[in-house]
Amino acid sequence: MKPDTVIKEELIIETALRRFVHFGFGKTTFSEIAKDLGISQQNLYYYFPDKKSLVSKAVANVMSCFLEVMQAKINSTGDLADKLVGMIEVKESFFEKYFMLAVERPYEVQYERDELLEILRKAENRQTELVLAEFERAMKKGEIKKQDPVKAATPLLKALTAMQGDYRNMHVVPDHKSIHALFDTQKALIAIYVSGLKNFQAPCNN
Amino acid sequence: MKPDTVIKEELIIETALRRFVHFGFGKTTFSEIAKDLGISQQNLYYYFPDKKSLVSKAVANVMSCFLEVMQAKINSTGDLADKLVGMIEVKESFFEKYFMLAVERPYEVQYERDELLEILRKAENRQTELVLAEFERAMKKGEIKKQDPVKAATPLLKALTAMQGDYRNMHVVPDHKSIHALFDTQKALIAIYVSGLKNFQAPCNN
DNA sequence: TTTTGACTTTTAAATTAAAAAGGTCAAATA
DNA sequence: TATTTGACCTTTTTAATTTAAAAGTCAAAA
Structure with a gap:
C-alpha cells in the first residue's frame, strides 16, 4: 500500500x-x-471493502486516541483516587464528543462476532488492565490494603460500567447537564470506594 | 364494596x-x-375497568409485600453494611421470583404518566428513604463519619440501580447464575463503600 | 349484584410493494 | 498499474395495506 x-x-x-x-x-x-x-x-x-470495515476503522481510530490520552493521564502524578478520577475526566471529554458512537453500540449488537465489537471489547479490556495496574501500584505503595487486585477492583469497574450503560440505553440524546451529573456521581463513588480500600480487606471466600 | x-x-x-x-x-x-x-x-x-388497572394492582401487591419484607430485614440487628447487604438479599429473592415484571418495565415506558410507573417510582423512593434513614442512624451511632446523608448515599444508590438496570436492559432472560453474580458484586461494592464512609468525609462543594 | 352475548374500537402482527442502501464487476481513465 | 466510474444486481429498510386478535362497551339476562 x-x-x-x-x-x-x-x-x-x-x-x-x-x-x-x-x-x-x-x-x-x-x-x-x-x-x-x-x-x-x-x-x-x-x-x-464494505461499510462495516469503514465503521470499524473509524472507531478504532477514536479508541486508540482515547486510550493514548487515558494512558497519559494515568502516568501523571497523584494517588489512586486522583488517577481514577482523571480517567473519568478523560472518559467524560470523549463521551461528550463521541457519545453518538457509544449510543449506537446496541444497534450493532446483532452482528455478534463483529470486528467492531471486538475493537470495543479490546478497548474495554485495556482500560480494565490499566485500572488493575494502578490498584497493584497503590497496594505496593501502601495507599490501600494489600489484597487480590481483581477482587478489589471488580465491584467498582462493574458499577462504573453499569452507570455508563444507563446512558447508552436511554434512547434519547442525553443533555450535557445530565452527562456531567453522571460523571460527577462516578467521581464521588470512586472517592468513597478508594477510601474504603484503605482499611478494608475483602474476605477470602474460596 | x-x-x-x-x-x-x-x-x-x-x-x-x-x-x-x-x-x-x-x-x-x-x-x-x-x-x-x-x-x-x-x-x-x-x-x-381495564387491563392497566389489573396490572397496576397486581404489581402494587408484589411491591407492598416486597417493601414489607425489606422493612423487616432492616429492623433486624446489625451494622449499616449488614443491613444494606440484607436489603440486597431481599432484592435478590424477589428478583428471582418476579424478574419478568422488572424486565417488562421498559415495555410499559410508553405510557409515561402511568399508574404503574407511579407505583414503581413510589417503591423506589421508599427504598431510598429506608437507605437514607439507615445512613443517618449509622452516623448517629458513630459507625460512619457524620456528613450529609444524601451525598453519602447517592453514589451507592445510583451504582446499585444502574447495575440492576443492566439486567432489565438485556432482553434475554437472565440465568440464575449471572443474577447471583450481579447481587454478589453489589454486596462486595457495599462492603467496600461502607468501609470507605468510616473515615471518608465528602468535600462540601456548594 | 353479578354475569354474559353480541358488538365496536383499538392495537398488534403478518403481508406485500416500493424505495433506498449496500455491494459487484468489467471497462474506462490517468 | 493504480484509480475511478457506469451499469447492474442484491439485500435491507421503510411505508402502506391488510388481517387477526385483543381490548373495551353496553344492554339484557340470571
Missing part, C-alpha cells in the same frame, strides 16, 4: 467520522460519505 | 399474577386470565 493511498484512507475516515459523530452509523450512508469527499460511491469500495 | 367482591378481586389478581410472572404483561391476555378463572372475559371488566 502506497503512502498516497494511506493518506486518502485517513481522509475518508476523517470525513466519515464527522457524519458518524453527528448522525450515527445507521443514519450515515456510504453514498453520503462519497458525496462529502467528492468521489463516487463505488470508488469508496476501492478503499474499504 | 362487599368483602365477597374483595375476595374475588384478590383471587383474580393472584391468578393474573401467575401468568404475568411467567409470560409478562404483554403476552398475557385478558381472556386468558378469564379462562383460568372459569369466567367470561367481559365479567373481568366488572372487577377491573
